Each structure stands twice: as C-alpha cells, then as structure tokens.
Amino acid sequence: MVDLDQCLEQSYEGKLLSEIVVEQLCFSFKELLIKDPNVLHMRTPVTVVGDIHGQFYDLLEIFKIGGTPPQTNYLFLGDYVDRGFHSVETIIILIILKLKYPSRIHLIRGNHESRQITLNYGFYTECLTKYGGSSRVWELITDTFDYLILSVIIDDSIFCIHGGLSPNIQSIESIKVIDRYKEIPHEGPMADLVWSDPDIELLNFQISSRGAGYQFGLNVVNKFLSENKFDKIIRAHQLCNEGYQLHWGGKVVTVWSAPNYCYRCGNMASIMEIFDSFNGPESSRFNIFDASPSSNQEYLKFIGSGMVDPSNHQQDPDELDEESQKRKEFDDQFFNEYFNGIPKELDRKAPQVEYFL
Amino acid sequence: MTDRKINIDSIHIDNARKMSQLTQKSRIPARPGQSMTTNLTQKWSSSPKVAHHVSVPALSTKTSTSSHNSCSNPQCDHCGSVIVPAPVATLPLTDAPSISIGNWEVFTTRKPILNSQDTEQLEKTLGFPIPEMTFGHNKVQVFKLSEDRSIEWSIDFNAIDALKMVRKNVDPSELLQVSYAQDWVNARQHRKGDEIMEIFRPFDWSYTSDYKGTITSEVPMTIDNSKAIPTSKLQTGSILFFNDMILFEDELGDNGISLLNIKIRVMKDCLLILQRLFLRVDNVIFRVYDTRVYIDFEKLEVIREFKRLEASYQEIRLQINVGTGDPRALMRDTAWVADHCKEVFKEREYVQLSG
16 A cells, blocks of 8 residues: 555645556545445535636645645535646545545546546546656546546535436436446436536426537426425536526535636636535535636746737847836846746746747 | 525635735836726727727837837836736736737737626527636727727627627527437437427527627728738738637537637738637537638738638548547647638638728
8 A cells, every 4th residue: 555645745745646656546546436325425514616627726725725634524526637737636636635534525526537528628638748648547547437426415405416417317316326337428317417507597407409418497406305305406517707606596506616717717716615504694605716826827827918028029138228227127126026936937938929820 | 696695605715815916916007008908998898989099109119218108018117118927917817918000009808707697698698508618808909090099990809799690599400419419319218208308599509600800890891802811921020919819618518619719910010810710529520710800001901811611520530640649639729620621611801991
C-alpha cells in the first residue's frame, strides 16, 4: 500500500504522482467503491459540491472556505474531469481523500466520468500530455469511474444526483437494481440520472430537441418527492452564473462549483452547506466564491486583451528622454506590484496576436 | 425569487477579496478613454446611438508621448506607452479595449456570461434555451464617422443577434439528430406503459446561424462576388490591435460543440474581422460558417464574405491519421477542420463609402 499521507501532501502541492502510484491508488479506490451501494445514505452536516471540471486550484479554494476533510463531510456531485487544466490532479486528490477518509467524503458519478466523454473533452489529452504520451493513467482512472456511486440520500429527505430524474425511475428501488459497473450507456435510467435537466416551463417529461435525452417538469418532481418522502433534489450538471440556482422554489437545486468556468465564463461558484434537514432558514446555505488567485493566473494565460506587444510599436527605450525613461520605470514597477503574485512568465506577457486570414 | 429567502440564505465570503481588489483598482490612475468606452458598450440591446464629443486624433504607428487617445485603450497616461496588460483587463472580468484610426473607431467588449435573469429574459424572447455559455455582453463594433462625428456606417457583432437567426419551431424531422437518437428512441418504445412524449420546443439545437454581423447604414451592401479580400495586403504590416472572443459556446449535452467566435485585427490602413461558427456533432457532422469583413481605411471600401463549409463526421475522420495518439484533438481544432471541409456556399458583398 502506498503512503497516503505522502501522496496527499504531494497532491496538495499540485504535483503529479507516478504511474505506479496512480495504479495502486486506483486499485484501492475500486476495492473501496465496489462495497458501496448505488444509493448511499449520508447524515448531516454535509457540504455538497457541484461540477469541478479540472479546476484544481478552485477545489483547493473549496477546502479553504468549506473546511478540509475530515473536518467537513463532503459530497461531490460529479464532473471532476475535462475542460479545466488539472483534471488529473483533481481526480487524484479526490481519490486519495476518499481512501484516507472513506466515511467523510463521497463521490457521485457525473456524465464526464466516462471513457467516451473524456476522449472528447480534454481529460484524455491531458493524461497524454502529462504522462509522456502514454494513455495508461487515463485507462486506470476511467476504469475506476465505473465503480462510482449514482446517488446519495441525505437524512432520508434530500436526494442527490448529478443530472436529474428519469421516466424509468419512480422510486429509489429502481436505482438500486441498476448494474452500474459499466460505461455510462446512451439510454436508460443510468443515462438519465447523469444527463437530464429540469425545465421550469414543463410539467412532465419531454424529449430534447437533439432527439435523445429528457427534460423534466414540476409534476415529475412533485410525484417523485412525495412517493419517496423527500423534501428536495440537489443536482449539478448545469452552469449557472450565480453559482447556484433554485428551481420551483427550491424543490430542485442546482449547485455549480467551478468559478470562472473554463477560465473565461466569469461566473461565480458555490458549495451548499447543509447543517440539518429541518428545512428551516438556518438549515442550509450557499457558500459562494469566486475564482481562486491561482486560477486567475490561468485566466490571464487565456486573455489576449486587444493590445499588441509594446516592443513592436513603442519607442525604443534609448530614444526616450530621461524623464520618460524614469516614468516608464515607475510604471513598470507600479504594474508589477499590481500584478503581484503572478508568475514571472505571465507577468506583462504580451497577448498572442494572430495573423489570421 | 422570494422563495430564496424562505429556504436558503446565501452569503458572499469573498467580500474581503473584493475590497482589496477595489482598493488596488483605485490606485490605478483614471484614464480619459475609460469611462467613454464603458458607456458605449454597456448595453447589449442598445443601437449605436453614441455621443461622439471626444476628439479622436489619427493614430500614428509610433505612439507619441503627448497623445491621449480617447479610444485607444492601451496607452499609459504618463508616458503614452502601451500598457500590457491594461489595468482594465484584469478582474473583475470586464475588458473593453478599443482603438481609433482616422475616422474609424473600433470597440470590443468582453464580459462574463449572462446571469440567470438576463438568461431567463432572453430565453423568453427567443423561445428556446440559449447556449450554456452565452457571452451576451461581448461585442465587436466598428464605426465609420463622418466629418461632423456622426455615425455614417457601422457593423456590430454580438451573440443576441446571432441567436435571433437560429431556426425555431422547426419540424422535428428536419432537425439534426445525435448519432444514437434512433437507438435511443427504439430503446424507449419497448417499455410498457410509456406514454408518447413529444419533442419539447423543437428548435435548431446546434445553434447554426447565418449571422453575418449587424450593419447600420444608409448605404446598402451589394452582392458582388468579383470583389475579393486582398490577402496579400493583409499579410504585410504590423498589427496595431487584436482581440479574440467567444460570443457563445455550448457542448450540446456532450454531443459535440457549437461555438461562435470572433477575431479582429487592425492595421494602420485596414482591418479584418473573422467570425467563425464551428459546429461538431459527434459521429454526425461538421460545419464551419465563416464571415470575413475587410475594411480598407484609405479606399473606404468594405468587403464582407460569407462562407458555409460542411463535411460529414466520417469524411473528416478519414482525413486523420489514426496513428497519432490523440486523433480527436484535431477535431477540436477549428482551423484544421475548416481547411478540410467542403465549401457549400459563398457570397461576397461590397460597399463603397463616401469620404
């Protein structure tokens, strides 16, 4: 068995673990997950986290504001990988935390925890880049995805899934019987749980314009809640600018935990802290946060801000008179201080200018 | 909205950080161009009613020390040098660089995605769900001013106008379908007691749009396919201003991507805008719709070229060497895909403006 503490320490620093260590972690992770039922029960207090999408530094920010495991119980609603720059670091640190504190942290499967989707949306490419062209780490990690649980019930009253409801699922029993140890299929209850979305203008289920997938409405929600004696449904899956969204007065809640999604959306993120299940005003709250400073550095990598490298068009420093030179130095220093904390290579780096045609 | 209070109280924990940001920002010297630029570009719905009472000196390639150009963002108050990155280009995520050359003004704005209220309102107006990431405040605007500083001609690119041209209330049989749609439908029909469910608000979920920019002008553009964009002229000379932004983006429920992107580059005697709609529906189709706008500041002519490129997924896949480790990376490369699609439509429009 690998030294979890050492792995955790490395991971917190954003360092990659070797392929062999990843292999051992993944093996233990699967051993642990296979014992979990499709529907897991948790008790309050618990902090619910939505999509992360490889935004590792924002995940560290979540631990900063929500408490570090094991001090806080965490429920993650899925979509750990793809899109962001640090899918590997994100999923690995979550695996280590789960191994270290199995009863304190639970991970639900999202639609991006799938081989097919990760091929298209960045995780596969990231694994190749970070592990010298080998797809082994991607294979190891995506294999563990087949073991992730599908849903969680908190205090017998709050139902948590990644996406939404399914016409094939009337009761919890129909989730319990799903054979979940496989790639997420295109159709059927398992697909719907990770893919479907609420639509406030609807009453029943409707098919999406794409020709596959569902949107669900108020009657569906009411029926599901009353039949299973639940108060509300918490899910993730959809980006919201404010970090969370309440549908039908909070019967369905969307939690989104990737601030400034893809380093360009400028949205807020939140984690939902649930203290008890009495459904009172003090029972839960959204802890809203903005992109972490480290993530903002990555944002700066992304911006080409419409300005051209001054070295091309500015007067040569030699041509400047003494006073202008002094001013320039002052400005340089001033803005260096302003961008304090930004690594040297990003600092004052000219945006990429493209001779597109 | 009132329900929010009953159930859940939300708190902002990053007030302290915001305060420190504000403090830092307030240390930046105010620049004359700043307020005007923000006023200009604040409202996405506004028609270009712009008060132009600021003098706009012609821009020379050498930035003079005394110049404080109202329109051109990157200049420092103290020495006139170009500040990179400009202070406004940091957090909060608003970024509105601009430049003026003679009687031409170029404004660009980049802001976060629409909030839930704006989204709700826009979806009501449009009648279909908007893309997951709709940068409704982003825009690129080019104005040609006449001698009395009124707007003689303008073109404006924004997401809302582009989305207005997406087809809605379409017969579901005319819609694109995801590759496994038939399997999905078949799998459903085998379930007993399953009532028939209709497609909800059938609209073109791929967000394909023939949007070519919004032109405000007395002078109409005429179709003239003989006018070509002078690529040789565009390959020389240095770029004074460049911006690149997304107008909208959607992952199509993990079935591909629909992305409307716009780039602009300004040289001392001309500018080029490229708006590209990129669509990939996995295992189904690729589409690239390109709109290029070339403006010659000296000849006062505008050429707009619109192209539809298309290829089936299979056609593109066959052009990729599977031996490469990550074949799908190429399928995300819009430029590469554009080069490997077939042209199915092309049209050029032209207008000659008066001096």
